Amino acid sequence: MAPRLEKKGKRTGDCPGDEETRIALATSLEAVLESRKNANAVFDILEYLQAETQEDLLSAIRTCNRLFGTLLERGELFVGRLPEEDDKTTDASCSAEDKYKMWMRHRYNSCASSLRDLLDHKSFQVQESALCTLMKFVKLEGDYPLLKVKLEHHCTFPRELLKSVVDGLLQVDKDSSLLISRFQEYLDYVDVRYYVMTSISDHVAKASQKAQEAVLPIFQQNVFLLASSISMPSEEAEMSNYLVKQQGKPEEWKVTKLKEHRKVFEKMWLGFLKHKLHQSLYKKVLVILHDSILPHMSKPTLMIDFLTAAYDIGGAISLLALNGLFVLIHQHNLEYPDFYKKLYTLLDPFVFHVKYRARFFHLANLFLSSTHLPAYLVCAFAKRLSRLSLTAPPQALLMVIPLIYNLIRRHPACRSLIHRPSGLSDISGDPYIMEEEDPAKSRAQESCLWELKALQKHYHPDVSKVACVLNRPLSEQEDDISDLLEISPSELFERELKKKVKRVPLEFEPFRGLFGKKGDICGVHFALE
Numbered sequence: 001m002a003p004r005l006e007k008k009g010k011r012t013g014d015c016p017g018d019e020e021t022r023i024a025l026a027t028s029l030e031a032v033l034e035s036r037k038n039a040n041a042v043f044d045i046l047e048y049l050q051a052e053t054q055e056d057l058l059s060a061i062r063t064c065n066r067l068f069g070t071l072l073e074r075g076e077l078f079v080g081r082l083p084e085e086d087d088k089t090t091d092a093s094c095s096a097e098d099k100y101k102m103w104m105r106h107r108y109n110s111c112a113s114s115l116r117d118l119l120d121h122k123s124f125q126v127q128e129s130a131l132c133t134l135m136k137f138v139k140l141e142g143d144y145p146l147l148k149v150k151l152e153h154h155c156t157f158p159r160e161l162l163k164s165v166v167d168g169l170l171q172v173d174k175d176s177s178l179l180i181s182r183f184q185e186y187l188d189y190v191d192v193r194y195y196v197m198t199s200i201s202d203h204v205a206k207a208s209q210k211a212q213e214a215v216l217p218i219f220q221q222n223v224f225l226l227a228s229s230i231s232m233p234s235e236e237a238e239m240s241n242y243l244v245k246q247q248g249k250p251e252e253w254k255v256t257k258l259k260e261h262r263k264v265f266e267k268m269w270l271g272f273l274k275h276k277l278h279q280s281l282y283k284k285v286l287v288i289l290h291d292s293i294l295p296h297m298s299k300p301t302l303m304i305d306f307l308t309a310a311y312d313i314g315g316a317i318s319l320l321a322l323n324g325l326f327v328l329i330h331q332h333n334l335e336y337p338d339f340y341k342k343l344y345t346l347l348d349p350f351v352f353h354v355k356y357r358a359r360f361f362h363l364a365n366l367f368l369s370s371t372h373l374p375a376y377l378v379c380a381f382a383k384r385l386s387r388l389s390l391t392a393p394p395q396a397l398l399m400v401i402p403l404i405y406n407l408i409r410r411h412p413a414c415r416s417l418i419h420r421p422s423g424l425s426d427i428s429g430d431p432y433i434m435e436e437e438d439p440a441k442s443r444a445q446e447s448c449l450w451e452l453k454a455l456q457k458h459y460h461p462d463v464s465k466v467a468c469v470l471n472r473p474l475s476e477q478e479d480d481i482s483d484l485l486e487i488s489p490s491e492l493f494e495r496e497l498k499k500k501v502k503r504v505p506l507e508f509e510p511f512r513g514l515f516g517k518k519g520d521i522c523g524v525h526f527a528l529e
Contacts, residue, residue, distance in 0.1 A: 018055045021048065025063040033070055036100060042067070042107050049114040054123045061118070061126070064111050065133045071104060072140040078105040080148050105146070112137060112161060119168030119179065127179050134165050135186055142191075142244025157244050157255070159195050166199035169226055172207075172219045180225045187230055189243035194255045197264045200227055204271045217278050224281060227272060228288060232265055232296040233258060259298070266297045273306050279317065286310060286320035290327050301332050311342060318346055319360045326363055340377055343367065344439045347384050352396040358485035365403060365481065368410075375413035380439030382407045382417060383432050386451040394460040395487045401452065401466045402479035409478055417449045418470060462492070 028045050031038035045067060048060030071077055078101035085106050094102070118130035141158035169176050169183060186192050200223060207219055233239050236258045246253065254260040273285065285293075289307075294300045303324065310321035322343075328334035343364065351360060368381060382404050389400050408414050432447040455467035 018053075018059075021051075021056045022059050025059055029063050029067055032067060039100070039104065042104070046107065046111060046114065049111070049118070054126055057118065057121070057123075057126050058129055061115065061129045061133055064115070065136060068108050068111055069136060069140060071108070072137070072144045075144060076101060076104060077108055077146060078102045079146055082106070082109075112164070116164045116168050119165070120171060120174065124178055128182055131165070131168075131179060131182060134161070138162050138165070138192075139243055156246065157191050157195060159198075162192065162195050163199045163202070166196055166226070167203065170200070170203050170219060170222045172216055175218060176222045177225055180222065180229060183226075184229045186243070189241055190233075190239045190261075191242050191244055191255050193230055194261055194264060196226070197230065197261075197268045201264070201268045201271050204268075204275075208275060217281070220272075220275070220277060220281060223272055224284060227268060228284075228292070230265070232261065234295075262296055262298045266299065266302070269293055269297070270302060273303075282310065282313075282317055283320055286317065286324065290323035294324060294327050300328060301334070304328060304334060308336065314346075315350075316354050316356060318342070319351070319354065319356050322360065322363045322367075326366065340367070340373075341438060344380060344384065345437050347381070347388060349388060349391055352388070352392045352400075357396070361399060361403065362482070362485055365406070368407060371410055373411070375411060376445055377439050378407050378411045379414050379417060380442045380444040382414060383442070383444040383447055383449065384434070384439075386449045387432070387434055389455060390451050393489065394458075394463050395489055395492055397455065397458070397460075397463045398466060398487060398492075399481050399484040401455070401463070401469075402481050402484065404449070404452070405469065405474060406478045406481070409474055409476065416445065417447065418452075418474075460492075462495075 025045060025048060028041040031041045032045070045060065045063050048056055049064065051057050051060060068077075078098065082102060082105055085103075112134065115130040115134050119127050119134075121127050121130070138158050138161050141161060142156055145156040146158075147156075165183075169180055187196065204223060207216075236256075239256060239258060239261075277285065289303070294303060297303070307321050307324045307328065311318050311325060313321075325334065325336065325339070329336065329339070346360070351357060354360075368378065385400055385404050389397055389404075392400060408418065427450055430447050430450070431443045433442050436442045449470070452467050452470050456464055456470075458464045458467065
């Protein structure tokens with residue numbers, strides 16, 4: 001006959017010290033595992049999961065790890081649909097063995113719930129220990145399922161337990177970046193990755209239903225950190241690492257198919273990106289969108305609305321959206337009627353100072369490489385870049401001026417900008433309209449590149465040298481600007497320091513006195529010998 005199992009009340013009195021806690025937990029663990037008659041000692045173990053000190057919590061988590069890990073391996077937890085603990089109808093229909101396993105299964109569920117709550121603890125060591133224990137339970141529940149399933153039709157992965165772990169990672173009001181970083185190693189498993197993506201989709205959908213106006217920014221940040229940590233495979237041959245080893249017919253499970261992974265991946269990101277994002281998070285998404293998100297989506301064209309909206313925002317966000325638009329235009333035949341008009345308006349003085357400058361000009365060079373572009377459009381870009389170069393820093397000029405030369409080389413019709421016989425007698429009579437946002441109305445074709453002529457007198461010798469190329473006929477070979485995109489002021493400075501130059505006299509009249517004049521009073525009384 002099974003022992004009577006009743007919940008033991010909480011202790012009253014002082015909490016024992018760390019050593020006493022470890023001894024008490026070890027004694028209770030040994031008692032529970034030794035005999036079912038000592039099953040009530042499990043309450044003594046679970047009670048310590050509510051302790052206040054970090055040491056007691058860590059000892060309790062380790063003990064629960066050993067206890068329920070052993071019980072899962074022994075098969076001493078009830079398998080099947082678990083009745084409610086206060087359901088009296090099970091007393092007559094169940095054997096003593098089943099009653100014990102049901103009771104212990106409820107204790108296991110209480111332990112898992114407490115560990116889930118500890119993922120929000122103030123101590124990262126407690127969070128990490130709880131996370132690793134829960135993931136061990138995920139592994140063991142997969143190997144020793146607690147639900148009765150037909151292996152030929154279903155996967156035995158413990159999705160609900162993993163979903164509770166994801167719930168603990170996606171805190172609403174607390175940054176979980178450290179814990180998510182610790183969780184990344186589990187994302188190397190194909191099955192974990194698949195069910196984490198489904199859980200993220202569910203959590204984002206629920207959060208959007210609860211939120212009246214917008215999803216909380218901290219929650220969005222946690223979602224992004226977890227979602228961006230997922231590295232998708234490119235081929236099904238890469239999908240061989242599973243946390244839970246399955247039996248039956250693996251080829252029939254969705255989790256083993258790359259196509260299904262891409263569908264879930266796409267659903268996760270589309271669900272996340274349909275909500276309004278903070279500007280900093282917007283930038284983080286756009287930075288990884290073109291190489292970490294779009295290539296793994298089933299239908300990348302579903303991102304058109306998001307990218308075009310980002311492109312219309314302006315500033316750095318528009319610059320970053322160019323990468324994704326480039327992929328959709330060149331690989332998925334996206335038509336964007338006002339694309340070049342918007343690209344033209346992005347050419348502002350700030351573009352030379354943002355950290356995404358290299359990426360922007362690399363893509364701008366690619367977009368302007370087509371020989372089918374109308375001459376007025378290329379002239380407008382060349383002229384606008386020339387005008388902006390008057391106030392650009394030297395490191396940017398070393399890249400922009402060759403880019404202007406390349407535009408003229410590609411489009412012979414634009415050579416009128418550098419070979420205009422009449423020229424300009426006064427720059428105030430330049431017909432080019434800098435403030436015009438439509439390149440077709442800017443009158444760039446009627447102007448000339450007098451700005452490059454002015455840069456021939458630039459204070460930096462390298463800039464002056466590059467600008468002087470305009471005095472000679474342009475070669476047919478384009479300049480490679482790839483090495484110039486990332487150049488920085490410190491690199492220019494280092495380059496100047498390494499130059500070997502002849503000694504140049506700085507004074508043509510020898511120094512005679514305090515202020516350098518020979519005949520003045522300072523020169524008489526403070527003359528240098």
